[in-house]
Amino acid sequence: MPASEGNGKSSTPRSQKGARTRARLLQAAKEIFEEDGFLEARISDIAERAGLSHGSFYHYFDSKEEVFREVAEAVEDQLSAPLAGVILDESSHAPPQERIRQALRLNLESYRREAKIIGVIEQMARYDKQVNAVRMARHQHSSAQVAASIRDLQRHGLADADLDPKLAAAALGAMTTRFSEMWLVQGAVSCSFDKAVDQLARLFVNALGLSEEPAGEHRRSKAG
Numbered sequence: 001m002p003a004s005e006g007n008g009k010s011s012t013p014r015s016q017k018g019a020r021t022r023a024r025l026l027q028a029a030k031e032i033f034e035e036d037g038f039l040e041a042r043i044s045d046i047a048e049r050a051g052l053s054h055g056s057f058y059h060y061f062d063s064k065e066e067v068f069r070e071v072a073e074a075v076e077d078q079l080s081a082p083l084a085g086v087i088l089d090e091s092s093h094a095p096p097q098e099r100i101r102q103a104l105r106l107n108l109e110s111y112r113r114e115a116k117i118i119g120v121i122e123q124m125a126r127y128d129k130q131v132n133a134v135r136m137a138r139h140q141h142s143s144a145q146v147a148a149s150i151r152d153l154q155r156h157g158l159a160d161a162d163l164d165p166k167l168a169a170a171a172l173g174a175m176t177t178r179f180s181e182m183w184l185v186q187g188a189v190s191c192s193f194d195k196a197v198d199q200l201a202r203l204f205v206n207a208l209g210l211s212e213e214p215a216g217e218h219r220r221s222k223a224g
Contacts, residue, residue: 018060021050021052021056021060022060024050024051024052025046025047025050025052025057025060025061025067026067026070026071026074027050028046028047028049028050029041029046029067029068029071030071030117031049032045032046032049033068033071033117033120034116034117034120037120037123038064038068038120038123038124041064042064043057043064046064046067065128068124068128068131069128069130069131069134071117072117072121072124072125072131072134072135073134075114075117075118075121076121076134076135076138077138078110078114079107079110079111079114079118080138080141080142081106081110096153096158096159096208096210097201097205097210100201100204100205101197101198101201104176104197104200104201104204105197107176107180108180108184108193108196108197108200111180111184112184112193115184115185118181118184118185119181119185121135122181122185139173139177142173143166143169143170143173144166144169146169146172146173147165147166147168147169148165150163150165150168150169150208151165153208153210158210159208159209159210160208160209163207163208163209168207168208171207172203172204172207175200175203176200179196179200183196
């Protein structure tokens with residue numbers, strides 16, 4: 001459910017100026033939450049960062065919780081984008097191994113770019129039911145898409161036919177999310193970006209029973 005539903009404020013301001021002002025507030029809120037965390041962040045600081053008066057904030061949001069939920073939802077959307085844009089791209093002729101690798105690279109790039117706010121979202125999801133509900137809905141949607149992709153690979157004889165697509169998708173998604181958090185937010189893992197992409201891609205490929213055929217070899221075999 002969009003954060004603004006049920007509070008009397010429109011999530012899409014009628015004027016272009018209103019839309020720009022709302023976007024400024026969201027960006028300012030994201031920056032303040034990254035710098036101060038949720039508990040220490042103040043609405044007055046968000047308004048000041050956006051170049052607005054304290055009272056102007058309340059023309060667009062009812063509370064700090066509401067603006068945080070919308071920031072969190074936007075970040076979750078950004079992290080899930082590579083799935084639909086790469087792995088599930090029906091127009092792509094790249095082999096599944098290559099699409100998995102590219103999607104993981106884009107996902108990790110987004111995660112690295114947004115690591116500060118993701119750390120705050122991770123903390124808030126434990127206490128804010130609405131933030132957690134949005135995250136769970138995104139996870140379930142993404143997991144269902146990956147499961148459908150696995151079934152398609154199985155139908156074409158490319159993935160392990162004995163795998164349960166739903167369980168495999170849930171496990172791989174949990175692995176990627178937890179690894180990203182431990183590496184990019186908690187700093188508990190030390191490795192280069194390229195190695196992280198390579199190792200995660202190998203785990204995906206091996207778990208699904210796909211062959212680790214280099215992309216160049218794939219193209220040459222098709223050309224021959």
